[in-house]
Amino acid sequence: MTAKNFQTAFIVGAILLCSSCQKDNTEISTPPFSVGKEVSDAAPLTGSVKGTMTSGKTYYVDGEVTINRGDTLLIQPGVTVYAKNATSVFIVKGVFLSLGTKEKPVKLSVEGKTKQDSPSTLPENDPAMAGLWGGVVCDMECPRLILKWTNIEYTGSHFTNPPIEGLSGHGYYWGVTFLNPEGTFVMEDCHMYGANTEGVRIMGGYISILRNKFEKIGLQLGDAVTIKGGGTQGDVAYNVFIGCSSQCIVVDNFEGNTRQVTVNAYNNTIINSGWRTARANEVYGITYFRQAAGLICNNAIVNCRGGLFLDNGKPPKLDALNYGYNSFYADTKDIAENIYPWGSLTEPKTTDLPTPSSYLPAGFQTGGEYDGSAITGVNNPLFKQFTIPCPDPAKYSYTAGHDFHINTGSPLIGKGTGTIFALKKVPIDPNFGVTEYSEPGSDIGAYPTTGIGNKL
């Protein structure tokens, strides 16, 4: 064989060899979930809207924008929506889906505002609670509201024209309003920053409120999450509440409609709330009253003006209420003495922290008076980055610069209970339901060491 022949044979052989090395490897991108037509960002939205707000775009909302019955509005990840003025509001009669992701959250806010998170910011000057737009209002027949990885900011403006029937008794918008007893409401991994009055008002439906952050809710009046009647059932879990003006979780069976109101409130971390309201009966971290039922476990309530309130005037349904494994921290005697509010029906449980028998007087009766000085400064949850002991809890009302994960050695570890379960009233579905349920865990609070829990 000549050298030239050998070269050709080598080349042919190499080609033959390579062609047998061929592998099948195809990757085609899938279009992101979308509904109907694209919503144009050319002009501010007014009147009615439906379709898909496209990823990455910025939209403006001017005045009332309605999603009509039978229509769907989908907001894709990375979309920013700015309210142009105080009358801007989403009025939802159809389906509203705001589906952000961790990397590309959706933002529903007001342009040009800078967050002022520092202990020297006075709440009366803080734009967070100035009430700049109307938020999302769902009427009594709205079938579905899904909010995931969505930042909702600066809500709580005043209205002169009532947005929907039923709300003409007062003149202000709540951040998110959901009223349909047969509807579905999911709020996962969202961040509600600032509201002039209430954050989330639910008066009906099957709900899941999981792993969210609520900060600076309510300038003076306004609870963070209020569930009131309409047969509402579901879970409020792994949320962080900080710097809210009055109560953080309120559950009320109201006048008893359709079904028994049952809410499982577990693994929430509730900090520095209840300081701005003047009403002494609205200062508690968690309140259940008027025949509400459910579960209250694994919650950490830190330096709130009141602890867990089971109302003695309008009692919750005590035979259907399971509570315990809650941890309380108080820097002052007044805070400590409002953990089990005097006159209330809240029984101290042996599973609570600090252990009630370590400081309550012998022969203590439910609702009785007690001296809280023994537990001031005791049971520090050991958050990774936060001021405890806190000289002035009212001033530390924000999450920026803080990290509420817990260090090793925290008393919250291993003191929760995993033997209770979420109600799971909403089916799992990435677009129309819950992405994932976080079950009650063996650590107290929203950031268990197991890694499940709040991701914000």
Next chain:
Amino acid sequence: MESDAIGGAMNLVMKNAPGRFFINANISTGYGMSLGRNDFRSFNTGAIMDLSPAQRYGADYCATPGDFSLKVFDYNDRRPYPDFNAGISIGNRFFGHKLGVVASVSYQNNRRFDQSTFFEPYVVPTPENTPSFANMQLRKYSTQTERIGVHVKVDYTINRKHSISLYGLLVNLNEAQSRSTVDTMLSAGYIGAGSANVQLWERSRVQNQYIGNGTVKGEHQLTAMFKLDWTGALSLATNNMPGWGEFQTQHTVRNGMVSSQPVILPFKYIWQNNRDGDRSIMLNLAYAPEAWMKGSELKVGTLYRAKHRNSYYNSYDLYPKLINGAPQVFESVDKAEMYFTPVEAGYGSEINPNHYISDENILAAYIQVKIKLWNKIQILTGARVEETRQQFETSMPEKFEGKRGKINYTDFLPSFHLKYEIDEKQNLRFSYYKAICRPGFFEVIPYFIIGEDYKEGGNPYLKHTRAYNFDIRYEYFPTGIDQLLLGIFYKDIKDPIEHGYSLEGSLGAVLRPNNFGEAYNYGAEIVLTKYIGNFGMSLNYTFTRSQITTDKGYYGDNGNGEILTVTMPQTRPLQGQSMHVANVSLLYKNPKLGLDAQLSSVYTGKRILQLSPYYGLDYWQQPAVTLDFSTEKTILKNFSVFVKLNNILDIPVKVLIEKKNDMQSRIPFQKHPDYYLVQNDRFGQSGLIGFRYKLK
């Protein structure tokens, strides 16, 4: 008779001027006894703002705290001036008695102090409809009432056959009231008497009402057989409650001692007023042919009436400023810093269901026959047809259902009245008539509100009530002034209107005015007046039984461990109706001495004061007795002096929920096992002394 007469009708005829000049004047002064023990709390009514900022500057005006006056909460506590009343009536006839003029003016200015203990129950009871109380309130009312009345009647007899008259009326009620409340909260923080959160409320309220009426009437004997009379009337009524405000603070009490600084709570200023205008014209033609028996006649007539109402309501929420991020401590009202949050709350809330206009136009015609038989029997019978056209327009947005509406209906109303003159001293009467009762203007406005404690709404599909009324009465007049009247009555009331809960699917229980089938009302009445010499007695007793069945809410376990509201029918008497009402007066008249005296007592049996939407939880006012005394004595030729004493017994009036109270109650005043106390009022005695001048 007009159609709207289920309870009967009252025919007010103003007297014409008598043949000679007369003058009747009186002046008196008095005092409320409770003011001897308590101070009267007054405020500067000039500080009340007549118009809301939106009324003054337009709906586009965003009010600021400077537009509101906290000066209405500057109170002055002192013993007040005594009451003052005066009145004068004069009249005469001119031009040979053809023209008569009577004019009358009266003025009253008095001050009262009342005290009330009030337990505010939660609207939604605890399960199995057990009442539970939110607050215990001690309320003190200081009320100053000024009344002015002016009447004028001018009548002109053109000739024997024609006359016309003109009547004018203007009454004004001006009331200023301060209310001071100590409210003990019975839930959070309530450990027992002496340890609780307490709120102090100070309310300043002014109410101004006017009623004006001008009526022109003519009577014409056209021919021997035909007589025509016509009436044109114009009325205007206004009710204005401007600038209502209530200042609130809260503090904590531990073991009887104040243990925290008082903080200021948010509150509202409210403006509400309504103006009702009424124009009507009536024409009646009577035909009495000679062929008929004397006293018989055929009459036809027609009525057109147009009513218009303008209702306004607006409120503003004022918040205390946070001071350094914390609730504002209260030092004094002058130092309170209030503001609007957000700023746009300064627009107020003018758009609400109480802001509307409503029209009701009525066109009616009737025919009536009066027959006198054998000089003993008088029959009055006839029928009326009345068409009602109602329309309303609310301030609610166009996008809401029911911003406007029209409601029309026609009624046929027969009636029959028979009077049998047994002899010249005794009569027997029998009557039957059909009457209607229209829903209130606000009840038919279609609104829906989710409130903090219940949902409520209007009902434009409300049917008006129709009642069939039967009466029998025996009358005996033995002498000029003595009388004995005995009567029984029965009413069958179809579609009565009451407020009740209705379950409306996913809306749940909504409180609405509704028609509730049929109600019955029957009873008996006796009136007796007897004089023996100078002494006399007047007695009036009515026994009434009524029954209505409405749907009420029941809050309790549905059998599956769920606490829900269901509805349940409840039968009870009509609201406000007492089974027994009696009044007795003992009179003494001595014309020679010129002395008159009267001691009278009124007994009102227990009755429902306020209806609850829940089964078995209506508020019952307990039986009440009052005692009053008055006397008048002539002292000089035309002068007399009079003295009146009111509410001599000063028995407190109690309101209860009649349900077994098994709770081991830690609340004061609630230890009675058979009932829950809701309210306990004391009104105090008062007295008056004055002079009268009569020239006839």
